Amino acid sequence: MSFHSMYGATMGTLSLDMSTQGTSWTTVWSKSSNQGTSWHSANVSGIWAEEYAYVRFKYVSGSSYTGDVALDFVSTSTAPATSSPTLN
Numbered sequence: 759m760s761f762h763s764m765y766g767a768t769m770g771t772l773s774l775d776m777s778t779q780g781t782s783w784t785t786v787w788s789k790s791s792n793q794g795t796s797w798h799s800a801n802v803s804g805i806w807a808e809e810y811a812y813v814r815f816k817y818v819s820g821s822s823y824t825g826d827v828a829l830d831f832v833s834t835s836t837a838p839a840t841s842s843p844t845l846n
Contacts, residue, residue, distance in 0.1 A: 763826075769820050
């Protein structure tokens with residue numbers, strides 16, 4: 759999925775979290791600091807449909823207003839389950 763753009767001198771941290779019940783979350787992907795003005799892709803695979811019912815993007819801002827995050831073209835698909843979430 760091509761989903762994030764992170765640009766600015768004081769960029770914080772963007773993460774993708776998954777949960778089984780919506781109460782306890784596991785971070786399966788994260789990125790911090792300035793990534794430039796381009797869109798970036800990430801392939802996050804794991805036990806989506808069978809164990810995880812909730813997915814959230816979380817952003818913790820940097821120390822100033824000079825950081826800009828955007829999300830776009832987020833998609834999911836089903837595939838055979840793996841033993842644990844991994845980032846490829």
